[in-house]
Amino acid sequence: MLKRRDILAVVLIVLPWTLLITVWHQSTIAPLLAIRKGQMSLIEGRVAITNHQKMLEKREAVPGPDLREYCSSDKDIVEVVRTEYVYTRPPPWSETLPTIHVVTPTYSRPVQKAELTRLANTFLHVPNLHWVLVEDSARPTALVARLLHETGLNYTHLNVETPRNYKLRGDTRDPRIPRGTMQRNLALRWFRETLGQNATQLGVVYFADDDNTYSLELFEEMRSTQKVSVWPVAFVGGLRYESPKVNGAGKVYGWKTVFDPHRPFAIDMAGFAINLHLILAKPQAYFKLRGVKGGYQESSLLRELVTLNDLEPRAANCTKILVWHTRTEKPVLVNEGKKGFTDPNVEI
């Protein structure tokens, strides 16, 4: 027979731990909650927003979705004050989450700083992200070094120059080497030389070009990659999107593309991620440098690492778009004239 003292003892044991867990939960798990549907309530600061939004919605005649449904359970948490949490980025490093190593080749041109700025603003939301930025240059540039330092992100700054084709006028690269190849290969070499020994740093490698657009959900989809995971990419191959074909058993059996669907891996660079273990286990696997037909770059690496059967489909069995192959227009600097109109010391 349970005495009242027993019950009281149990309650007094359980309650402090519940309190502790609640406080801990809010501070470390909150970044992951940011991307889950309907989970706005547990993030300090976002709650104030949710209620403000509720208030605003009341004044408009909204024919769309009833956003009040989202907020009905938040009444109890109304008092939470906006803390500085939301602005301490990047999120604190977790010892348990696999690291996402993002490899971005980049090169100097007028839009470079803008591209890297908005890319960094996306990465600042992703926990345990390690940005490996590889410049196509003979030396690391001050622009990129400064930018990386100011973001506060965890990064590695590398550089390797694609050989120029001096036969062509101007500063044209050798057109036979696909853009970004040497830079991505340098990153692969860096992983093999630097991370081979340190087991805790292992995770997933993703090749992210500096002009694409990435949703935050994408990074969480790729984090659990065992070998190679794949998903659709918008705006490639002259289509709204290209996608792997997934059968009822959840296996990839082909490619939904118009451009050469019979390539071993008819997928864009932005459409897959590789577990770092696999890269370390196959130290000879690199992107092929020369003699690669257009669209076969990705296959040149992936066929050394996996078969079709090994691929892990993500993004709801490859039915959702979480990454867009956007391209930025080259700005027309017609008013600069031959001598340049603006001060070259002002960095853009």
Place this chain on the structure above:
Amino acid sequence: MRSCSWRCDCTEHDLAKDRTISRLREKLHSLLEQTKKAEPTKPLKPPLPTIYVITPTYARLVQKAELTRLSHTFLLVPQLHWIVVEDSPHRTGLVSEFLSHSGLAFTHLHVATPHERKLQEGDPSWLKPRGAEQRNEGLRWLRENIRSQEGGVIYFADDDNTYSLQLFEEMRWTQRVSVWPVGLVGGMRYERPIVEQGHVVRFHTGWRPSRPFPLDMAGFAVSLRLVLANPEARFDGDAPMGFLESSFLQSLVTMEELEPKADLCTKVLVWHTRTEKPKMKREEAMQKQGLGSDPAVEV
């Protein structure tokens, strides 16, 4: 704790339990104190002025991508309220869904540009001023819903530009109208106001510098108070090319009153990037054969 059968004489155990209970009571008390300290009920600093960002947007292939990466920047800015105004006769599901999951404080508005003011297929982008009706709609909402005591600043941010985080802190304390350089605009690496002795004296621009305010939409912010004090100030959709910004600003401020930011207008903190229209030749060919991509999959 040793189990105690109800038949035994448990006097000794009772004492141990009592001690445990009082120890746990103390622990509970100290934990409650700790959580109270972690959540102060009074803010220690005065609240930051809100930045109201007005973004006109319209449906096209890259819309969701643009809004997505824009939202990632805005999520990093304290006290930001995003006013998204669709060029549409009604709110679309894509934008509604997107905003509700964005994590941002937002207001979702819409107004359709009259047909004669819309760019037609094949028109160059500079032919007609765009977004005037949508920005005016954003201003209307602010005038009807926000009180001027709340302070705040209004910024017109198009959905394809690129914004650094520092830019928002530069504009936050605007008294009237603040200005700064904009990169990659006007056919130049950047355009900027020229500042002498702390005041704007002229503008460095490659195109029609004689305009009242030869600057880009992304190159200025206006205090909420000023807009509320001037209820007639709006963008003129019929203004000639390049005069849209002037049509709004000339009723609000003179050049001498402009507040120069970004290190007296020497740093570029915003870029007028433009996104290419994705090539859809294969998609169009497939659709003619009835084999187009699944329209239910939203891009």
